[in-house]
Amino acid sequence: MNALHLVSRRKWAPFLWVLPVILLILFVYAYPLVSILRYSVHALQGAKQVFVGLANYRFVSKDFIFWTALRNNAILLINVPILTVIALLVAIPLYEGVKGWRFYRSVIFMPFVLPSVAIGLVFIYILQQNGLVNTVLRAAGLGMVALDWLGNPNLALPTLMAVIIWRELGFGVVLFLAAMTALPEELGEAARLDGANWFQEHLYVTIPQLKPVIRFFVVNEIISMISWVFGYVYVITGGGPGFATQVLELYIWKNAFAYRAFGVASAVAVILLTITLLIMVVGLGALFRSEEEEYV
Amino acid sequence: MRKESRSIFATLSLVVAAALLVGCAPTAAPTEPPKPTEPAAAVPTEAPAAERVELTFWFWGESDAPGAEKWLEETIAEYEKLNPNVKINMVPQSTDTLISAFTTAAQAKSGPDIASQWATIPVLSQVWAGAVTPISDLLPAEEIQHWMNTNENMYDGKLWAAPLYLMGIPMAYNKELFTKAGLDAENPPKTWDEFITACEALKQVGTPCIGAGAAKASAFGAWMFAILGVQDLDSVDDIKAAVVGDADFNSEKYTRWIQEIRNMLDKGYFNDNIASIGMPEGMDLFPQGKVATAWGTDGQMVEWRRILGDDKFGVMKTPVFGKGKLADAYNATQSTSYFVTSWSPHKEQAADFIKFMHDKGRLEAWYKATGVVPADDRFDTALIDDPLLKTLAEYNLSPVNVWLENFIPTQMDMDGLRPGGSMLASGASAQEVVDLIVRTLELWRTQNPTELETFRNWK
Numbered sequence: 001m002n003a004l005h006l007v008s009r010r011k012w013a014p015f016l017w018v019l020p021v022i023l024l025i026l027f028v029y030a031y032p033l034v035s036i037l038r039y040s041v042h043a044l045q046g047a048k049q050v051f052v053g054l055a056n057y058r059f060v061s062k063d064f065i066f067w068t069a070l071r072n073n074a075i076l077l078i079n080v081p082i083l084t085v086i087a088l089l090v091a092i093p094l095y096e097g098v099k100g101w102r103f104y105r106s107v108i109f110m111p112f113v114l115p116s117v118a119i120g121l122v123f124i125y126i127l128q129q130n131g132l133v134n135t136v137l138r139a140a141g142l143g144m145v146a147l148d149w150l151g152n153p154n155l156a157l158p159t160l161m162a163v164i165i166w167r168e169l170g171f172g173v174v175l176f177l178a179a180m181t182a183l184p185e186e187l188g189e190a191a192r193l194d195g196a197n198w199f200q201e202h203l204y205v206t207i208p209q210l211k212p213v214i215r216f217f218v219v220n221e222i223i224s225m226i227s228w229v230f231g232y233v234y235v236i237t238g239g240g241p242g243f244a245t246q247v248l249e250l251y252i253w254k255n256a257f258a259y260r261a262f263g264v265a266s267a268v269a270v271i272l273l274t275i276t277l278l279i280m281v282v283g284l285g286a287l288f289r290s291e292e293e294e295y296v
Numbered sequence: 297m298r299k300e301s302r303s304i305f306a307t308l309s310l311v312v313a314a315a316l317l318v319g320c321a322p323t324a325a326p327t328e329p330p331k332p333t334e335p336a337a338a339v340p341t342e343a344p345a346a347e348r349v350e351l352t353f354w355f356w357g358e359s360d361a362p363g364a365e366k367w368l369e370e371t372i373a374e375y376e377k378l379n380p381n382v383k384i385n386m387v388p389q390s391t392d393t394l395i396s397a398f399t400t401a402a403q404a405k406s407g408p409d410i411a412s413q414w415a416t417i418p419v420l421s422q423v424w425a426g427a428v429t430p431i432s433d434l435l436p437a438e439e440i441q442h443w444m445n446t447n448e449n450m451y452d453g454k455l456w457a458a459p460l461y462l463m464g465i466p467m468a469y470n471k472e473l474f475t476k477a478g479l480d481a482e483n484p485p486k487t488w489d490e491f492i493t494a495c496e497a498l499k500q501v502g503t504p505c506i507g508a509g510a511a512k513a514s515a516f517g518a519w520m521f522a523i524l525g526v527q528d529l530d531s532v533d534d535i536k537a538a539v540v541g542d543a544d545f546n547s548e549k550y551t552r553w554i555q556e557i558r559n560m561l562d563k564g565y566f567n568d569n570i571a572s573i574g575m576p577e578g579m580d581l582f583p584q585g586k587v588a589t590a591w592g593t594d595g596q597m598v599e600w601r602r603i604l605g606d607d608k609f610g611v612m613k614t615p616v617f618g619k620g621k622l623a624d625a626y627n628a629t630q631s632t633s634y635f636v637t638s639w640s641p642h643k644e645q646a647a648d649f650i651k652f653m654h655d656k657g658r659l660e661a662w663y664k665a666t667g668v669v670p671a672d673d674r675f676d677t678a679l680i681d682d683p684l685l686k687t688l689a690e691y692n693l694s695p696v697n698v699w700l701e702n703f704i705p706t707q708m709d710m711d712g713l714r715p716g717g718s719m720l721a722s723g724a725s726a727q728e729v730v731d732l733i734v735r736t737l738e739l740w741r742t743q744n745p746t747e748l749e750t751f752r753n754w755k
Contacts, residue, residue, distance in 0.1 A: 129569030151571025
């Protein structure tokens with residue numbers, strides 16, 4: 001009996017075999033996390049990292065740009081219910097096999113596979129003051145609604161939100177469509193036999209069955225709105241006009257790479273991570289609870 | 297049990313031994329071991345060669361002066377021919393990571409022997425971090441005295457980085473549009489009142505006076521600060537005083553330019569889409585003939601003249617706006633500067649190469665390659681036969697040159713001036729922008745006590 005055989009027979013042997021992967025995972029996930037935590041209580045003074053306790057967090061708490069960014073991220077969350085409702089409204093007719101549904105599905109999903117940077121560049125030209133949208137509006141005699149979509153501080157964030165909805169919609173539609181195809185058809189038929197109209201059938205039969213998928217989508221989109229919008233903001237508005245579209249990711253980037261304030265950037269990254277983790281814990285917790293209830 | 301333990305130990309020992317063997321293996325390309333049969337006579341008998349020196353140069357400049365990298369390659373080749381023991385590796389740097397990449401290298405104390413950073417604060421930040429060797433300690437004063445705009449990188453009585461070229465921000469004007477508005481195209485405005493009169497005349501014929509863009513954190517606000525704001529100051533010490541809080545940024549001396557931009561925006565002297573486009577797109581309206589004037593770099597002037605032709609293209613200095621002693625100063629800056637790192641094992645050799653970049657022949661080659669005037673008084677301006685380039689060179693070689701953006705903390709620029717510029721374009725009042733800049737400076741002082749102290753001592 002060779003040594004490998006002997007090791008394999010030990011109770012702890014499986015742990016030994018997965019040890020390299022565990023170490024790799026620790027290196028990939030734990031090391032950056034620990035580093036960010038460490039940086040968040042240090043500041044670069046000269047070429048040295050000096051321990052400053054919670055000074056970076058105190059600075060952030062006094063920085064109006066941070067609060068503006070946080071507020072904007074919170075406003076972006078309005079996108080989540082809008083996205084969910086529109087995605088459901090689009091997915092249901094496609095599920096019902098409306099003529100050309102495969103084509104529509106591809107068209108709706110297409111923006112999701114495009115890089116956000118490319119989307120941003122295109123929308124800059126479409127939405128600027130003398131861009132495509134306003135040119136068409138003026139040509140149609142609607143010059144009074146040809147607004148400065150990106151240059152007006154009151155419109156820039158809603159415009160950005162619309163672009164994000166346009167891109168993210170495809171993901172929701174495809175996700176819901178995939179879930180719907182797995183639903184048993186009998187329940188819908190039974191509802192129709194009982195006299196339910198189209199609206200009632202989907203509201204009381206289809207959508208309740210999609211709850212786990214909807215919850216997953218909602219959690220996913222909440223995380224996206226908080227920590228995955230940098231590409232859009234950086235390319236389309238750069239956080240402006242002024243700070244009208246400033247978000248936390250841009251704040252982190254600017255502090256880290258423009259000001260070399262890695263401590264401040266790390267402190268905000270820790271705050272962002274905490275917010276995201278809380279949402280995941282609450283959101284995913286609810287998701288798992290609901291799944292358990294369904295299987296009981 | 298003991299047998300099992302021994303077996304496990306043997307297995308683990310094998311694994312550890314293998315890991316050690318792998319870990320000890322050379323990571324670089326393996327060098328051939330000396331052949332044991334080679335006789336001792338194989339050792340070279342001629343005089344020992346000079347010490348082999350390998351320098352790494354992190355270079356940035358191509359964005360400012362297209363042709364710069366090719367010129368540097370040629371310069372390196374010539375230098376290596378003259379110094380066969382020296383090998384120089386040029387590593388082009390990207391604009392986006394110029395500061396962050398070097399900062400990372402400086403923390404690790406490894407990387408380039410010669411590096412590039414934008415003049416003044418980006419250079420001096422690295423000086424204050426202990427990453428730079430003063431070039432004035434490595435090269436004689438008789439060499440340095442030929443370099444121009446050295447005041448941009450002076451600290452603690454020492455010069456820390458070398459210039460290579462000068463770039464200014466002149467103002468282009470469209471002669472045809474000026475004539476159409478009843479203006480004298482051969483005598484562009486020299487004073488601010490004349491300029492405002494010209495803008496009004498242009499507006500009357502439906503032509504926006506100035507092309508600019510303030511969206512996407514563009515440099516609009518920073519440029520206006522550097523071009524107009526400087527003119528109300530008596531020296532760069534005035535802005536340093538406001539930065540450290542010894543002078544009130546709210547005073548008219550520092551803010552009159554902001555109110556003036558507000559007035560000009562209100563009167564419709566800028567293109568109507570200034571709030572929704574970036575600075576480059578705003579400037580591009582000029583060669584399209586859509587605006588009558590635009591600020592731009594020397595390189596853009598050359599390009600715009602090519603597009604519009606000599607009959608339409610004209611160039612002028614920014615009309616005098618200010619009331620300070622710097623009202624007549626021009627805005628040329630060395631833009632980027634080159635320095636020897638504090639950790640380089642070959643500081644003298646690195647400095648010698650920087651000196652070679654200023655060799656008369658190399659300066660002429662630089663001008664031919666880029667069309668940008670070198671920052672060295674040994675460059676013979678008689679070599680410039682193009683009237684536009686001659687004019688630009690005259691501007692750049694003005695007795696007083698200040699690019700005010702070089703003398704402020706990055707936060708004031710990125711969180712104050714740039715968003716402030718876009719806020720102005722979007723309709724904010726001048727006071728809102730002033731408040732933003734003041735608040736940004738207060739935050740910077742709180743967050744950066746060390747840098748604040750350095751600013752205070754910066755003479």
